[in-house]
């Protein structure tokens with residue numbers, strides 16, 4: 464039963480489909496904001512466009528460049544996919560507890576975030592192309608700048624709940640959401656998520672106009688399919704983390720006595736919040752232009768780190 | 783129609799190479815991505831690297847300097863791959879035909895699947911060509927040889 468939950472609902476399969484839906488929403492939002500219509504013909508309203516992209520890439524030939532590290536390029540993409548795929552099953556969806564809750568799972572989730580960036584830089588370096596090497600350098604600089612504000616902003620809800628497990632943080636939010644007492648933390652988290660996802664204004668490691676495809680330049684076929692899916696899954700993972708930490712997770716305004724109805728309503732509340740956070744990220748991402756790497760480092764070190772520290776102090780006072 | 787064929791028809795990623803063109807054709811290709819035509823409707827995306835692409839759009843006459851580079855780009859693409867020659871220059875030299883310093887068409891260098899004539903072709907023509915390429919089973923020059 465637990466295995467079925469892990470693999471199907473609310474586990475991996477469920478979140479992979481949400482990842483496809485997220486890409487569809489991202490492309491549609493960008494298109495509508497630019498006065499276009501976006502994907503239209505693959506499925507109703509183009510809903511199956513990301514699925515078509517994935518299947519097409521997976522069915523293509525995979526070219527491994529001559530000077531690259533073949534072992535890493537073959538086995539790296541599935542491992543890269545595993546990072547958010549393992550992290551996401553710790554997110555509570557249908558109730559206050561996730562499928563495999565653990566008293567310290569917040570730490571594990573943070574480790575997963577760091578591991579995903581490590582995998583990305585490893586993959587970029589093993590491809591050994593010129594553009595991917597530049598991109599990895601930028602990725603690492605960006606990582607060192609956004610990681611500290613990200614972790615500081617995650618600590619605030621943990622302190623408010625007095626708990627290091629995601630389930631505990633969700634239960635502590637049954638009366639009020641932590642975004643009310645940690646609004647700056649939420650803002651910093653969203654900005655740092657943009658940097659983690661390499662989206663504008665922090666798409667410096669994958670800047671199309673400067674370094675071709677970033678660290679993904681030399682990927683093709685199956686590897687590219689995995690990498691793209693992983694990026695979408697990370698999108699869902701970070702939005703789900705924001706919902707869990709700041710927006711009350713699956714908690715909703717109405718409580719039901721019937722347990723099945725409660726599960727269904729919790730899932731609906733969670734999805735509504737998840738897609739709202741996703742939509743917020745898409746709008747910000749489409750509206751902004753890219754900044755330089757030194758500007759990004761400056762922004763994170765001189766503005767966002769002190770802000771998240773101030774938030775932390777405020778939260779400790781509030782508690 | 784298998785799932786694979788369906789996916790290949792709905793998702794076409796193109797990479798655009800300017801092989802010594804006057805830039806007119808490239809502007810028309812980019813026109814197809816603007817709000818008025820928006821080829822993302824039919825699943826066409828402009829990708830940054832030839833390794834990601836399914837369709838190579840080549841414009842210009844392919845002169846001696848671009849010849850080897852075009853071949854390298856073609857070899858970097860993964861199968862199944864298609865080449866579309868866009869504009870009169872890419873078809874056979876266009877207005878520069880007979881000049882000593884230009885090439886005479888893309889098909890002298892790499893196999894071409896589809897030709898879109900015009901100087902420059904209208905974005906409608908380019909969209910028609912791409913649609914024809916994925917839905918109308920274009921002739922495969924590699925098999926004919």
Ligand code: SF4
Pocket residue numbers: 803804805806807841842868869870871872876877900901902903
């Ligand atoms: S076909 Fe015409 S517009 Fe296109 S590159 Fe040649 S001269 Fe320029």
